Amino acid sequence: MATSSFEKDIVIVGGGIIGCTSAYFLSRHPSFDPIKHRITLLEASQIAGGASGKAGGLLGLWAYPNCIVPLSFRLHSELAAEHGGEDRWGYRRIHCGSLEAQGRALQRLTGEVKQDQRSNAISLQKKDNLGAPKPKSDDLPEDLDWVSPEVSPDYSEMGTPENTAQVHPYQFTTAMAQLAEERGVKTVLGSVSSMDTSGKAVKSVTYNDKKTSQSHTIPATDVVITAGPWTQRVFPPAPISAMRAHSVTIKSSEPISAYALFTSISLPPDFGKTDTFVKSKRPSGKVVSPEIYARPGNEAYACGEGDKLVPLPKTTEDVVTDDSRCQDIIDYVSSISDELRDGEVTARQACYLPLGGPLIGQTGVKGMLMAAGHTCWGIQNGPASGKLISELVFDGKAKSANIASLDPRKEM
Ligand SMILES: Cc1cc2nc3c(=O)[nH]c(=O)nc-3n(C[C@H](O)[C@H](O)[C@H](O)COP(=O)(O)OP(=O)(O)OC[C@H]3O[C@@H](n4cnc5c(N)ncnc54)[C@H](O)[C@@H]3O)c2cc1C
Structure with a gap:
């Protein structure tokens, strides 16, 4: 009753x-x-x-x-x-796909990265429980023009504006x-x-x-x-339980078409081989998988994998952001997109996923x-x-x- x-x-x-x-x-x-x-x-x-x-x-x-x-x-x-x-909250329909690419070596320097903190990456599992992606196509959709053709992109459709949206x-x-x-x-x-x-x-x-x-x-x-x-x-x-995850937002001066990408980027052995990178022992030759979502207003959001290195703090205001993890995400994204590489980073942040x-x-x-x-x-x-x-x-x-x-x- x-x-x-x-x-x-x-x-x-x-x-x-x-x-x-x-x-x-x-x-x-x-x-x-x-x-x-x-x-x-x-x-x-x-x-x-x-x-x-x-x-x-x-x-x-x-x-x-x-x-x-x-x-x-x-x-x-x-x-x-x-x-x-x-x-009011940027609702729109969007394309979604998985993207395999060969990341390009970076030309610019980034800050010191602590090798020991980069291990223990844990997938956010968004792609778990999904059916097999559609057969691979070698071609990028024509309007996905913010991924460089130089990175040998291989795109497979996961969702269309019929069944995929964003806020x-x-x-x-x-x-x-x-x-x-x-x-x-x-x-x-x-x-x-x-x-x-x-x-x-x-x-x-x-x-x-x-x-x-x-x-x-x-x-x-x-x-x-x-x-x-x-x-x-x-x-x-x-x-x-809880798991920490980092993310960034990047504002491009160029339009960013409405795609959400689950990437798999193979970094070249010389990825970021500059003085700074050599000093910081940045791993190379590995595969990384940032998720990159275009947003209205020429913005892109990108997040990396999770970690359990820092236990859940007392409040949202006490969450610690590890800048090097944010920089990793920026570097990975930059390795496949000129528009995002040249954009302005507008947020570097961390939060805890509830599991x-x-x-x-x-x-x-x-x-x-x-x-x-x-x-x-x-x-x-x-x-x-x-x-x-x-x-x-x-x-x-x-x-x-x-x-x-x-x-x-x-x-x-
Ligand atoms: C990097 C990342 C990317 C994600 N991307 C997506 C995505 O693309 N699509 C999607 O669907 N989901 C996504 N998620 C998942 C989504 O963000 C979470 O599942 C969702 O935000 C959880 O919402 P919540 O309200 O349960 O928790 P929270 O957002 O954590 O809110 C809990 C609130 O409770 C408050 N609180 C805690 N303790 C107390 C207390 N004692 N008294 C009063 N208040 C308290 C906290 O301050 C907090 O504001 C993503 C998550 C992460 C980490």
Whole structure:
């Protein structure tokens, strides 16, 4: 039976994409009544300050898990149409392919690179669980003109504008938070320190206010844990872990056509053989695989592989960026593209990917739900997660998709 006839104090813990889409869909659920129900979005540092503001933003009908991907892909398109997402958060359809290339030696110097920190690269696994790519074609698509023909590019199509799109994750996530606020959601900057779940039901949430450091306790009938890689710190039984990943953005003075590339670049043995490189023992003759996504406004986003060298810090503001890892990404990208080599680097950043899910649903504690562990497809799967959370809270069950396989209780 639906429980929406009772007053509700709904508290969302974490203002990444999953918390913000949850706030958005809760505030638009037909049973939400701002007179009877209160929704508080508690964010420790800054809305979209973690992976949700630093991700690539690729969306694909061919992503995983397939029980929520079609719903989420459709919701992205509907949200963009309803709220002007094309202008507001860079929503657009895009081509996607895998690209093998022979990287060219670099002409310019880069900073000191620590060899020992470059080992232990871990794939972000975006291409896992996908079907075999289409047969290889030797030719680059005609409009993919920001990859140099000199690098012997070999392109295989993975997605077309029919089934592939993109958003700017920071712009999308902050827009979701703002649209939720317009419908009555209260955003509070504060870090959740404890939850009263005595009697196996949620009663209240205690947080430390970011500005004043004072502790406050607010009543809760429903708590939604959307703390991404920090989920286990808020709710210890949750099997969610974290992995750091670096990324950069580059602004080109030339147009960059709408392609997302999963690359495999063979670096020449003399890659970057300058005085600096020799001194820093840069490895050469290896294969590297940055993902490069063109964005509107002549910008490209590129990310490298993950690492587990630095444990998850306390907050998004304490994340350490290793400049040499960012420089590696820039060098790899530069080795195949003149437009990006000559562009201006506009961001060097790191964030933590949440691993172990996605897990969406009840936790076994009455009134406590979680939606976390979205791995490398959290931007793609954010809207479906938020919609399903709104149904679980107001209808007592998920209606838009069968998410039995994502039930957190099976994993705890
Ligand atoms: C390099 C990289 C590229 C990616 N590219 C893509 C892509 O192209 N497409 C795609 O679909 N996905 C992509 N992803 C994955 C995607 O970014 C994540 O799955 C998604 O952002 C996770 O969102 P989240 O809301 O669960 O977590 P987060 O964004 O980490 O948000 C969690 C929030 O919880 C807050 N929090 C933590 N503890 C507390 C507390 N105690 N109290 C209050 N708040 C708290 C944090 O401050 C944070 O803001 C990428 C990820 C990485 C790392």
